[in-house]
Amino acid sequence: MAAQEDGATQAATPQWRPELHYTPHKYWMNDPNGPVFYNGVYHIFYQYNPMASEWGNMSWGHATSTDLLHWQEHAVAMPFSHDRDIFSGSVVVDRNNTSGLGTADKPALVALYTSVFKEGSSHSAGIQAQSLAYSLDGGFTWQAYHKDPVLTLSPDSMHFRDPAVSWYEPGHYWVMTTVVADAPVVKLYRSDNLIDWTFLSDFGPAGFTRPGMLWEMPSLFPLPLDGDASRQKWVMMIGVNPWSIAGGSGTTYFVGSFDGRTFHAENLPPDGSDPAAYDWADHGADHYAAILFSGGPAATPLTIGWMNNWDYANTVPTEPWKGQMTLPMTLGLKTINNRPRLCFAPDAHYTALVASRKSYSPGAFQLASGQKVLPDAARGDVLDIHFEIQGNGARSAGLIVRASPDDGTGTRIAYDFDRHTLSVDRSHSGRTDFSPRFSREHIVNMPPARSLSVHVIVDRNSVEVLSLEGSVVITDLIFPPSGADHVIAFAEGGSATFTHLDVTPLMDHGVRD
Template identity: 70%
Template structure:
């Protein structure tokens, strides 16, 4: 079965138009993602300042230009016209002898409020955290907010004459991660930052992006544990259930450690914002278990999620770092470490009687899937058995859309990136008795590179009638599972052998019918 040519063929989601590199000893091309962006080489973590401008998506990210380990923090840069084919650009904001460059945001200063461009050529403005070094004007380790700008659509960046533009008094070693947006009702810019170890979110406003005035604090919202850091805050509005008259505000944060799956993860709060203060709604009691809070993702590998700015209309798209601080330095990929999640469209929907942030793959991805061959299975009924799907249903990169009707089974689901003998595979399992959805990567391939590479990630998902719908996106080294309108997401890294490319369905202790299962081949496999 040949692949459609309606869309350009995918190559690994990294640069193909920059310098070529010779194969390296110990390289792991079998785990180079096809759908997810990864740098050609070296270390990458949090996404920074993604935005859309003149038909191009720009992605910046924490990057070490000289080694596949954390350090020498700079802003890497990649561009795309479809959020699937990425081209790695030159380092945008490099570290130097006076400071490292931590996370931040880029905005298009359309009305040239900063005065750094012109009405005809408005600037791109990057607000970012500087971490000063011993030979700088500030004490070593001090963190403050700096500014750089571009007048050539992000090709080159100039530091602002005043550095930094925002500090705490006294100076702080944990004041970082500015997120910036235009607040139209007030006619000013708003910045969210964190004092990560407090933990607290601090809000500021500015008319010109260079002079900032304090607005308010948010936190700790009853959710504090020993050693917990809050990072990467983003504040943005979304209509509830598509009704623009029922707009609410979402505050998204990175939590490390103590996330729902252990280590680092992304949490969110829904509430209101009046231009000064964010007020959350429906908070659980202080000291509640992490499961009582709303998590963007219940897997281990989705951190530092951040929205794109400058998108047309009312669209809202987010991207995150697909890794976990528990083991990020030990993941067995070479010559790179780190990759991004698939860009996801965000919507606020009423689920189980309350507003929940829901994710679904961006429209560019759904168009890709629609243009590729799909294999359909309907009415597959299993009775206390495993069933290996036919030989032609195999691939390292797949999209699976499926429904299960559990008539009497205790547990049912599928294994993906599996071997034909079933010894290796990543399980997506629904437990009817416990009403739990689980991704089990205990037999997914290489797992012993870190004792903190957790095996099972579980979310409560009631399905009293036994009907479960799942959307599963499988790449060469990852799995993303979505259910319940995208209000439940589980994202996990996996490191299977290249030959583990089969799909196996199963039903335990009873009958399960697999309905409308559609498997789309995305890697060219027959």
């Protein structure tokens, strides 16, 4: 959640200020940058306009947390200047002092980020290159490195951006993934000191490029398949805009191998295949620019993304802020339907919060064609929901969340037993008139089954739906009216059994802005 406001700024739409997801007090925010865990504190930096609620004046905003739920906003970490904007990048803890910028006892935090040069700089206007800054006080103040930039393309490019850096343990060196966004191609580099970079290889295009498609925010990381360290795979996660699975911007991924130089993707569909043939981290409209935390306290990778879509990001009806983060999720790689799939799960801090709260759990019940408004114990605009449904002749069944009692307003989460699809329909979720590109329904093909388990995280202006061991995620913004806080169970075309249902209200957790 956002930290409490200072009183000088009053939110015009407090009913949509999220409780569980980070937002700045005011103004524009997009991609997360350099999330890092250091000395017991989680830091997120992010693309920020410190002057307006629209994209521009790109700088790095900054917030910290000890539990990934309560966030404190800080002063702008790296502001734009007369000669450059500060685009996306990453932060690492240089524990072995490979850069020489810190000490063994007090390692430097090192940021690699994209400088976008302006008129009056030593570069042509619009040129993008990778720069370095470092912090010796735990991420609160930053010094630009004297060699600037540390990595350029030859010839110069206006689309060379988004460095993500990690330590490659087998080779004992750093690896950077960047993009030439409009090519589109991922470029890999190595360095022994975070300053001097050597080209390794290119990845892409992977066969599903379309006119105008950009690749952004690439990340490369290893995961054990099904928890078996002897079966390690590598995952390349890439932001795609437009042409995502739900329209506009989204996050795709490739599973394969990495030998320290080249990433090889496995099981690629034939060139020219529809984007639906590829693997997507999220099938909703509002998950983009996902990036991993570095320096994490656990071996399991932790990711966070921008919960928005470039199709309508500038017009979402929130004030005085515009933009928010997804809930941080841990990542795993599991064999689902005979192939490796990236799987998401809420972080332990979130699950501990849910476990500490009282749930509404009615036990199993059957519902013939029709609806059942759940009692007040299941009401709320911030909820955690687990349910399992089994078809007994029903064509479809599920829940409507953030609903009015008459079902005039609500976000519909449904499993179609005939078509074997899971869907989120936000056609009647509240405000939808702010953009014709605000897509209404998002549908995922699922393996044939007569029952399905679903986990739903509901916040004041969003739903995150997870199923199939977290390999299917649908993340969507919604803008419901105040008072639309009911949950409604439904079945259509026959009977369905809700074999399990837990609804946990979280609304009074923390400070409401």
